[in-house]
Amino acid sequence: MAIVELDRITKAYENKVAVKELSLRIEPGQMFGLLGPNGAGKTSSIRMMIGITMPDSGTVKLFNRNFDRTSLEHVGYLPEERGLYKKMKVIEQLAFFGQLHGLTAHDAHARAVSWAKRLEIDSALEKRTEELSKGMQQKIQFIGSLLHNPGLIIMDEPFSGLDPVNAKLLEQTLLELKDEGKAIIFSTHRMDQVEKLCDSICLINHGEAVVSGKVRDIKSRYERDHVIVEFDGSAEFLKSSEIAEASNFSGHAEIRLKPHGDAQKLLKEASAVATIYRFELVEPSLEEIFIRAVGGKADA
Amino acid sequence: MRNMLLVAKREYLEQVRGRAFKMTTFGLPAIFAAILAVGYFSSLGIGSNRHLAIAADDPTLAQLLRSRILGNKDSKATVDVIAPASPADKQQLVDELRTKSLDGVLWVEDSASPQPKATYMAPSAGDFITDARLESALNKALVDEHLIKGGMEKQQAEQISKGVDLATYQVKSDGSVIKSNAEASFWKGYVMAILLSMTTMIYGMNVARSIIQEKTSRIFEVMLAIAKPSDLLAGKLVGVCAVGLTQIAIWLIAAAVLLATPLAATIMTGNLAIHISATEAILFPVYFVLGYLLFSSLFAGLAATCETEQELQMYMPLAAAPTWLSFALIVLIMNDSNSVWSVAASLFPPTAPVIMFLRMASEMPPVWQFVVSIGLLALSIVAVLWFSTKLYRIGILMYGKRATLPEIFRWIRYS
Numbered sequence: 001m002a003i004v005e006l007d008r009i010t011k012a013y014e015n016k017v018a019v020k021e022l023s024l025r026i027e028p029g030q031m032f033g034l035l036g037p038n039g040a041g042k043t044s045s046i047r048m049m050i051g052i053t054m055p056d057s058g059t060v061k062l063f064n065r066n067f068d069r070t071s072l073e074h075v076g077y078l079p080e081e082r083g084l085y086k087k088m089k090v091i092e093q094l095a096f097f098g099q100l101h102g103l104t105a106h107d108a109h110a111r112a113v114s115w116a117k118r119l120e121i122d123s124a125l126e127k128r129t130e131e132l133s134k135g136m137q138q139k140i141q142f143i144g145s146l147l148h149n150p151g152l153i154i155m156d157e158p159f160s161g162l163d164p165v166n167a168k169l170l171e172q173t174l175l176e177l178k179d180e181g182k183a184i185i186f187s188t189h190r191m192d193q194v195e196k197l198c199d200s201i202c203l204i205n206h207g208e209a210v211v212s213g214k215v216r217d218i219k220s221r222y223e224r225d226h227v228i229v230e231f232d233g234s235a236e237f238l239k240s241s242e243i244a245e246a247s248n249f250s251g252h253a254e255i256r257l258k259p260h261g262d263a264q265k266l267l268k269e270a271s272a273v274a275t276i277y278r279f280e281l282v283e284p285s286l287e288e289i290f291i292r293a294v295g296g297k298a299d300a
Numbered sequence: 301m302r303n304m305l306l307v308a309k310r311e312y313l314e315q316v317r318g319r320a321f322k323m324t325t326f327g328l329p330a331i332f333a334a335i336l337a338v339g340y341f342s343s344l345g346i347g348s349n350r351h352l353a354i355a356a357d358d359p360t361l362a363q364l365l366r367s368r369i370l371g372n373k374d375s376k377a378t379v380d381v382i383a384p385a386s387p388a389d390k391q392q393l394v395d396e397l398r399t400k401s402l403d404g405v406l407w408v409e410d411s412a413s414p415q416p417k418a419t420y421m422a423p424s425a426g427d428f429i430t431d432a433r434l435e436s437a438l439n440k441a442l443v444d445e446h447l448i449k450g451g452m453e454k455q456q457a458e459q460i461s462k463g464v465d466l467a468t469y470q471v472k473s474d475g476s477v478i479k480s481n482a483e484a485s486f487w488k489g490y491v492m493a494i495l496l497s498m499t500t501m502i503y504g505m506n507v508a509r510s511i512i513q514e515k516t517s518r519i520f521e522v523m524l525a526i527a528k529p530s531d532l533l534a535g536k537l538v539g540v541c542a543v544g545l546t547q548i549a550i551w552l553i554a555a556a557v558l559l560a561t562p563l564a565a566t567i568m569t570g571n572l573a574i575h576i577s578a579t580e581a582i583l584f585p586v587y588f589v590l591g592y593l594l595f596s597s598l599f600a601g602l603a604a605t606c607e608t609e610q611e612l613q614m615y616m617p618l619a620a621a622p623t624w625l626s627f628a629l630i631v632l633i634m635n636d637s638n639s640v641w642s643v644a645a646s647l648f649p650p651t652a653p654v655i656m657f658l659r660m661a662s663e664m665p666p667v668w669q670f671v672v673s674i675g676l677l678a679l680s681i682v683a684v685l686w687f688s689t690k691l692y693r694i695g696i697l698m699y700g701k702r703a704t705l706p707e708i709f710r711w712i713r714y715s
Contacts, residue, residue, distance in 0.1 A: 082518060087318070
């Protein structure tokens with residue numbers, strides 16, 4: 001059963017096509033990355049998924065049914081544009097969101113307390129939202145989107161503005177939710193974050209999908225032509241005829257080989273002039289794949 | 301419906317707990333009462349305690365005039381008499397006016413002629429109360445003099461020219477006749493109309509401000525994933541309306557309690573003898589709700605097209621126009637509350653709430669006019685809500701700049 005199924009959805013505004021013929025399918029227990037530069041059409045796609053806007057053409061199915069608002073009872077959404085009622089107490093705010101999602105006042109309150117403990121913000125429950133830091137507010141909004149135990153969780157840039165400790169805590173929570181069988185859509189322009197969390201991705205540019213599928217499959221389509229070298233000594237080997245492009249960060253070099261470039265030959269050249277601590281042939285990153293896919297013509 | 305009620309409850313609790321609610325609930329009537337009290341009590345002393353001089357060629361007329369001026373208890377004036385007066389006296393009196401030794405000089409010439417000439421000179425040009433008192437006193441003194449010359453006793457002459465008090469009664473549609481007080485009716489209608497227009501505007505603007513604040517805080521993106529835009533808008537309108545009704549209920553209860561006290565009974569006499577009927581007490585919240593819904597529906601839509609409260613100010617004349625128009629018609633309404641213009645204005649939805657209360661103060665309009673006015677208001681609210689929901693649905697997700705008029709028309713076409 002597909003939790004989300006978009007079939008060639010298109011949305012155009014006055015003088016811009018925001019999303020063009022986008023199709024994707026997300027299964028239960030899947031962490032799905034919706035990637036692309038700012039303005040690529042990620043948020044527009046999500047808005048259509050949850051009925052904030054309607055596609056001009058194409059269909060949206062949630063939980064194997066054509067979209068209707070009752071499906072939203074099983075959707076948790078953390079938008080990129082964070083917003084909370086500043087004057088409300090945290091516990092009242094969370095209970096309000098829970099009730100809007102169909103919970104009773106008692107259940108919403110109990111779950112809010114439980115989640116606050118899990119995310120280590122229970123001491124803030126009686127405070128007004130405006131008294132809290134941005135990071136704390138983000139955690140509250142994160143909880144607000146999960147209180148009703150949704151089957152589909154949509155997170156638009158969930159880690160922006162969080163310190164590393166809290167980002168790790170949220171990351172861990174998302175992985176636990178994934179293990180519970182929830183489908184998670186993770187929208188971001190930070191491709192490095194997606195790389196380690198998501199099983200499948202869809203790279204969008206100018207509203208169109210440029211690459212999509214399982215992360216492993218996508219990466220395997222590309223040659224391992226990247227080399228990371230950690231060394232001590234001369235950097236003369238970076239002028240090798242095997243190298244297309246190289247960046248040297250004082251003993252740490254990131255190298256892209258020419259098509260069919262010989263990594264072994266490069267290793268020999270390097271070890272001749274420097275002491276090599278690490279020489280690793282790696283897959284191209286998602287960012288690299290994206291740049292190759294759009295030919296360096298991304299939106300932002 | 302459930303989500304709409306939840307949104308309404310949240311809005312209601314947030315506003316009722318807020319400082320602004322407490323301030324307006326207790327502060328507004330206090331400020332209003334203070335303004336009326338200051339106006340009333342300061343008017344009591346207007347034109348009194350003047351030091352005047354009467355200069356006339358006829359000493360008898362001058363004395364009669366002095367007697368008339370001193371006979372007016374409100375004036376509490378000191379009056380000097382120079383009679384018969386010469387041109388040299390005139391120059392001296394002008395000098396005294398210049399040095400503020402005198403507040404005014406009444407110069408009367410040709411007293412023997414059928415049309416004596418009277419001139420009043422004073423350092424202030426705006427003292428119309430003293431002007432009116434002197435004119436009245438002079439006319440009465442002239443009548444007194446003619447009557448006395450004709451052989452009448454001074455006391456009898458004064459009694460005749462005193463005039464009579466007119467007692468006014470209102471014949472109601474059910475045939476009953478009650479004593480009426482036009483001035484008290486006017487003030488009752490005026491105060492209720494002001495309270496109605498103020499509360500309608502305050503709560504209508506509250507809705508608009510709240511939408512802009514939520515738009516600025518980006519809460520809509522979260523809320524739209526949970527609730528329909530129409531539920532959000534309806535919830536806000538209902539919630540804020542409930543806040544307004546709570547405030548009106550507090551005012552009505554407080555007024556009822558205060559009016560039941562012995563102190564109020566002693567104060568509320570004469571021109572202050574204001575009584576609010578049960579019909580008025582019921583129709584006040586009804587017209588508040590209708591006026592508020594019409595006003596706030598329109599402003600909810602317009603607020604969704606703005607980014608800041610400053611941008612919303614641009615639409616303020618639109619909000620205030622019905623109130624301005626209603627109060628511009630006040631003399632017409634109080635003069636003839638059943639004229640075509642009065643009836644038309646009380647049926648025209650934007651002015652209906654205020655005009656109906658002004659009319660009620662003068663004479664209770666027929667029931668059919670209430671039915672038509674409420675029906676037209678309800679239809680207008682539906683029409684404005686249709687228009688505003690379209691603006692609201694798109695506007696709350698548009699960030700960056702205020703929408704232009706062509707953009708607003710495009711939004712209405714699209715949604």
